[in-house]
Amino acid sequence: MKERNPWHTPLTIFIAVVVRFSFLCLNEINLFFVLFCCPQYGIVLDAGSSHTAMYIYEWPAEKDNNTGRVEQTHSCKVKGPGISSYASDPKKAGQSLQVCMKEAERFVPSERHEETPLYLGATAGMRLLNIENSTASDQVFQAVSESLQKSPFSFQGARILSGQEEGAFGWVTVNYLDDRLKQVCAVDMDCSGVTTGALDLGGASTQISFVSDAFDGSESPNNSVNFRLYGNDYNLYTHSFLCYGKDQVLRMALAHQTKSGPGSISDPCFHNGYSESKNYMTLYNSPCVSKRKPVSSPADFTHVGKGNFYQCQELVKSVFDFTQCKYTQCSFNGVYQPTLQGPFGAFSAYYFVMNFLNLTDTSVPLQSVKEALARYCSTPWETVRTLPHPGIKLKYLAEYCFSGTYILTLLTEGYNFTSETFSKIRFIKQVSSDAGWTLGYMLNLTNMIPAEAPDTPLLPHAGYVSHVCFLFVFYLFGSLASPQTCLLLCFHGNLVPLAIIFHSMT
Numbered sequence: 001m002k003e004r005n006p007w008h009t010p011l012t013i014f015i016a017v018v019v020r021f022s023f024l025c026l027n028e029i030n031l032f033f034v035l036f037c038c039p040q041y042g043i044v045l046d047a048g049s050s051h052t053a054m055y056i057y058e059w060p061a062e063k064d065n066n067t068g069r070v071e072q073t074h075s076c077k078v079k080g081p082g083i084s085s086y087a088s089d090p091k092k093a094g095q096s097l098q099v100c101m102k103e104a105e106r107f108v109p110s111e112r113h114e115e116t117p118l119y120l121g122a123t124a125g126m127r128l129l130n131i132e133n134s135t136a137s138d139q140v141f142q143a144v145s146e147s148l149q150k151s152p153f154s155f156q157g158a159r160i161l162s163g164q165e166e167g168a169f170g171w172v173t174v175n176y177l178d179d180r181l182k183q184v185c186a187v188d189m190d191c192s193g194v195t196t197g198a199l200d201l202g203g204a205s206t207q208i209s210f211v212s213d214a215f216d217g218s219e220s221p222n223n224s225v226n227f228r229l230y231g232n233d234y235n236l237y238t239h240s241f242l243c244y245g246k247d248q249v250l251r252m253a254l255a256h257q258t259k260s261g262p263g264s265i266s267d268p269c270f271h272n273g274y275s276e277s278k279n280y281m282t283l284y285n286s287p288c289v290s291k292r293k294p295v296s297s298p299a300d301f302t303h304v305g306k307g308n309f310y311q312c313q314e315l316v317k318s319v320f321d322f323t324q325c326k327y328t329q330c331s332f333n334g335v336y337q338p339t340l341q342g343p344f345g346a347f348s349a350y351y352f353v354m355n356f357l358n359l360t361d362t363s364v365p366l367q368s369v370k371e372a373l374a375r376y377c378s379t380p381w382e383t384v385r386t387l388p389h390p391g392i393k394l395k396y397l398a399e400y401c402f403s404g405t406y407i408l409t410l411l412t413e414g415y416n417f418t419s420e421t422f423s424k425i426r427f428i429k430q431v432s433s434d435a436g437w438t439l440g441y442m443l444n445l446t447n448m449i450p451a452e453a454p455d456t457p458l459l460p461h462a463g464y465v466s467h468v469c470f471l472f473v474f475y476l477f478g479s480l481a482s483p484q485t486c487l488l489l490c491f492h493g494n495l496v497p498l499a500i501i502f503h504s505m506t
């Protein structure tokens, strides 16, 4: 006769079942917390040529694959100019970040500070400073790094992004926000049609990035970036034009008008009645124009506006070189560009300017957009200046005619958008998070976008609740039925040590 197992008593079975339920509960509570509580954070500082902005991102702390949605929860604009403007006093560049960093300490829960990665990426302003004076650029980085190391976050370094990275991460952001990346693509199917191109206009550089059927990277490998995201391969065309941000193009346009060193210029890109004294040294103090400085000129010149869009357009065209192209086709300055494809999201200064001018509706024909801008440019400065524009700096106000003209000229003459393709552009500021390279940069550095599509989708809330209820009932009835079923259920769970306790019962 089989000897009775001494562990096989109602009390031990009861204890085992209770212990099993406790572990099950802990497991489920853990899953619950992972899904709905205790999010993770990441901080990115965008050190642009005109200013620095800090973005805080938040996402659910998910266990196995990083598929949780990343959202921007807070942003902070650093007071003062971009870090490249502190070349003569680098310490101040570090100090300038402190107010926003203190703000970050309040927005990220203190228990998460230590594990929150903090990145600083600098763009074209620092690229230009690095060309002009690499020692000064190093000193600025030293100062900002020292300042950020003092924060309680996990500082991961400050560096200059290449133009290619800036363009590519802007594209990742736009497509992540549009939810374009997770679309399932059959084997051998071309997924390029389903992504959105990215147009980023900064103060010192501008980027264009898109996926095109006509582009395989062979004609111009420098413009090619390959991604594998969620199981899809993307061959991205991207180019960054240094000096073609709107502030540097304004310098180039002024340099064009002042090349003979006159005491006064009559500028079609500024409103009639506008008149300001400007300094030659300040104007030519940038590698984008420094070589063109007139040999003899007075210290200052008077910048007078005459408000003529069509003449302004001609002036702006003079900053582009359309004479050389060694490829099958080019945008400008001899840079290869494949045929435009797909919808485009235009952000940063594209949005600020077109939004101010009330020209973000691209279903309006391009010709009408130009006519509206021509009317705006011919408005006298006195009228523009005195109209109520709450919170808009006078400097921006004076420049919107120029900036709008530059945007339309860059898009149509530079990138070859036609009346038809212009309607495929969306001017965007935000789609739950700000459009810009920062989100894409952080997604990449935290490995948040897997190369392969996740096997199982994240349980939605309703799915999670029904999962817990089902398991509870299943375990309860199963365990009551027999100790053997209870053992099986232990193996089904992930608690092997508990299964060992049951071993002696069988």
Ligand SMILES: O=c1[nH]cnc2c1ncn2[C@@H]1O[C@H](COP(=O)(O)OP(=O)(O)O)[C@@H](O)[C@H]1O
Binding pocket: 047, 048, 049, 050, 051, 082, 123, 124, 125, 201, 202, 203, 204, 205, 206, 245, 246, 247, 348, 349, 352, 353, 396
């Ligand atoms: O409210 C606004 N109106 C017009 N332009 C703006 C406004 N806010 C920012 N900008 C412009 O957007 C551009 C942002 O460029 P950023 O500082 O990112 O330079 P980068 O990307 O070339 O390094 C600058 O030209 C800045 O003047």
Ligand SMILES: [Ca+2]
Binding pocket: 048, 049, 123, 201, 202, 203, 348
């Ligand atoms: Ca920028």
